[in-house]
Amino acid sequence: xxxxxxxxxxxxxxxxxxxxxxxxxxxxxxxxxxxxxxxxxxxxxxxxxxxxxxxxxxxxxxxxxxxxxxxxxxxxxxxxxxxxxxxxxxxxxxxxxxxxxxxxxxxxxxxxxxxxxxxxxxxxxxxxxxxxxxxxxxxxxxxxxxxxxxxxxxxxxxxxxxxxxxxxxxxxxxxxxxxxxxxxxxxxxxxxxxxxxxxxxxxxxxxxxxxxxxxxxxxxxxxxxxxxxxxxxxxxxxxxxxxxxxxxxxxxxxxxxxxxxxxxxxxxxxxxxxxxxxxxxxxxxxxxxxxxxxxxxxxxxxxxxxxxxxxxxxxxxxxxxxxxxxxxxxxxxxxxxxxxxxxxxxxxxxxxxxxxxxxxxxxxxxxxxxxxxxxxxxxxxxxxxxxxxxxxxxxxxxxxxxxxxxxxxxxxxxxxxxxxxxxxxxxxxxxxxxxxxxxxxxxxxxxxxxxxxxxxxxxxxxxxxxxxxxxxxxxxxxxxxxxxxxxxxxxxxxxxxxxxxxxxxxxxxxxxxxxxxxxxxxxxxxxxxxxxxxxxxxxxxxxxxxxx
Numbered sequence: 001x002x003x004x005x006x007x008x009x010x011x012x013x014x015x016x017x018x019x020x021x022x023x024x025x026x027x028x029x030x031x032x033x034x035x036x037x038x039x040x041x042x043x044x045x046x047x048x049x050x051x052x053x054x055x056x057x058x059x060x061x062x063x064x065x066x067x068x069x070x071x072x073x074x075x076x077x078x079x080x081x082x083x084x085x086x087x088x089x090x091x092x093x094x095x096x097x098x099x100x101x102x103x104x105x106x107x108x109x110x111x112x113x114x115x116x117x118x119x120x121x122x123x124x125x126x127x128x129x130x131x132x133x134x135x136x137x138x139x140x141x142x143x144x145x146x147x148x149x150x151x152x153x154x155x156x157x158x159x160x161x162x163x164x165x166x167x168x169x170x171x172x173x174x175x176x177x178x179x180x181x182x183x184x185x186x187x188x189x190x191x192x193x194x195x196x197x198x199x200x201x202x203x204x205x206x207x208x209x210x211x212x213x214x215x216x217x218x219x220x221x222x223x224x225x226x227x228x229x230x231x232x233x234x235x236x237x238x239x240x241x242x243x244x245x246x247x248x249x250x251x252x253x254x255x256x257x258x259x260x261x262x263x264x265x266x267x268x269x270x271x272x273x274x275x276x277x278x279x280x281x282x283x284x285x286x287x288x289x290x291x292x293x294x295x296x297x298x299x300x301x302x303x304x305x306x307x308x309x310x311x312x313x314x315x316x317x318x319x320x321x322x323x324x325x326x327x328x329x330x331x332x333x334x335x336x337x338x339x340x341x342x343x344x345x346x347x348x349x350x351x352x353x354x355x356x357x358x359x360x361x362x363x364x365x366x367x368x369x370x371x372x373x374x375x376x377x378x379x380x381x382x383x384x385x386x387x388x389x390x391x392x393x394x395x396x397x398x399x400x401x402x403x404x405x406x407x408x409x410x411x412x413x414x415x416x417x418x419x420x421x422x423x424x425x426x427x428x429x430x431x432x433x434x435x436x437x438x439x440x441x442x443x444x445x446x447x448x449x450x451x452x453x454x455x456x457x458x459x460x461x462x463x464x465x466x467x468x469x470x471x472x473x474x475x476x477x478x479x480x481x482x483x484x485x486x487x488x489x490x491x492x493x494x495x496x497x498x499x500x501x502x503x504x505x506x507x508x509x510x511x512x513x514x515x516x517x518x519x520x521x522x523x524x525x526x527x528x529x530x531x532x533x534x535x536x537x538x539x540x541x542x543x544x545x546x547x548x
Contacts, residue, residue, distance in 0.1 A: 001480045002450045004067040007041045009059035012511045024476035026494030027484045033500040034511030035484045045095045047117025054097050061098045074448050075123040083116050126449045128435050136435050143407035145442050150368035159361050162354035163401040169347040176343055180336045183329055190330050197323035202305050207316035210302040217295040234278050361403040379437035382467040388413050432456040440471050447479035457487040469493035488528040492545035497521050
């Protein structure tokens with residue numbers, strides 16, 4: 001509920017403080033007195049887009065403060081929490097507009113954006129008028145209004161959940177298809193590469209081992225000839241010469257002091273060392289023996305491993321892991337077809353579940369559309385529009401989280417006349433009554449918003465205006481309604497009455513709002529009945545209206 005509105009230095013308002021009440025609040029006054037300025041000021045603090053220049057001439061800035069009472073379950077609490085703003089039972093909105101056009105907003109003394117104000121406003125205030133495109137005249141909101149009338153929030157929630165499941169399943173299928181298509185594009189390459197790598201079967205560390213073996217065999221090939229020649233000399237020349245020399249010396253040794261004992265001992269030792277040298281060289285030769293074909297095989301495999309490593313852009317030791325990676329892609333391709341089939345089946349099931357709920361939603365809307373049409377028609381009769389036809393049109397639409405229906409409220413002002421959108425078919429007075437009838441039927445149990453009707457009674461009078469006033473009063477029974485009106489019949493139904501008027505102070509025209517007591521209400525309603533000159537008859541008519 002809107003509890004208070006404080007306006008400073010906006011347009012022709014220097015300072016106004018208004019304290020609103022539950023029930024029907026009525027604002028009256030002559031044309032041009034400033035009633036629309038009040039709505040502009042309220043729209044400004046709520047973040048609505050309106051006039052570009054609001055600051056009163058000569059003032060540095062304009063300011064509006066709006067105070068609202070919030071119930072414990074008011075939807076504004078969720079917005080405050082999401083925006084990180086302080087909450088509570090009281091909500092204070094403040095917005096400042098400087099003379100150079102800068103705008104700054106606060107919520108409960110915390111800075112916030114205009115977008116947050118607009119989101120809050122959708123939960124706080126509902127404006128209805130002949131030129132309002134935010135409320136009942138906006139076809140984009142008609143489906144939500146029908147759903148609220150039908151009380152199908154549970155089915156609607158199920159449908160949204162089912163739509164989410166469809167979207168998730170569709171995303172999974174699309175991702176799997178994309179992945180499979182990417183793999184299929186290289187399937188031929190993968191199969192060739194895996195076959196090539198499997199045939200070679202490279203092992204980790206094999207490149208290093210083969211390279212060492214190759215070097216060893218190449219080195220052996222170079223030195224073996226020299227060692228063999230040395231072995232031949234040791235075996236064929238040295239030993240016979242040493243043996244013959246030893247025999248000659250032993251033959252001439254004749255005594256103990258011949259001087260040959262030491263040389264003979266040396267020759268004996270040389271013969272032993274020579275034998276050991278021969279054995280050692282022989283062992284080396286045997287170790288250097290290899291099949292020349294082994295070197296060719298070693299080099300061929302080493303070169304093949306390195307060629308494949310260059311081909312696939314990896315290190316030789318990484319070839320085995322790369323082969324495993326390619327095998328994994330092939331396995332994923334084979335398994336992906338099975339996964340895709342399962343995912344497509346899950347998508348089909350999710351879509352069938354969604355369609356079933358969407359069909360139930362459509363049926364519920366059609367059933368309740370008839371009930372809404374009858375309810376609105378019943379409200380139109382007392383508003384002197386018994387010949388008008390109201391019809392809720394439901395047509396197929398693209399599937400979405402709230403079903404497959406497009407909903408639009410249409411009217412025909414007379415039987416047989418073509419029907420069409422509310423704001424294109426009805427005249428000003430007719431449109432006001434259609435909107436009021438709709439609001440009466442759609443109000444339901446939602447009393448969280450302050451309803452504002454801006455001259456919704458324009459173009460009607462007499463008994464029709466009285467019927468309008470009584471319905472506005474009915475809407476305000478358990479909530480708050482603000483009405484800007486020129487109709488005495490509507491004004492008389494108000495529980496609280498303010499007069500908007502102009503005054504001139506020091507040559508400057510200003511707008512002010514005056515709360516009216518019982519006698520002043522009589523005079524104001526009499527003025528609305530008779531004009532500037534208030535006659536006794538007009539006062540009597542005013543009292544009669546108030547008494548009724």
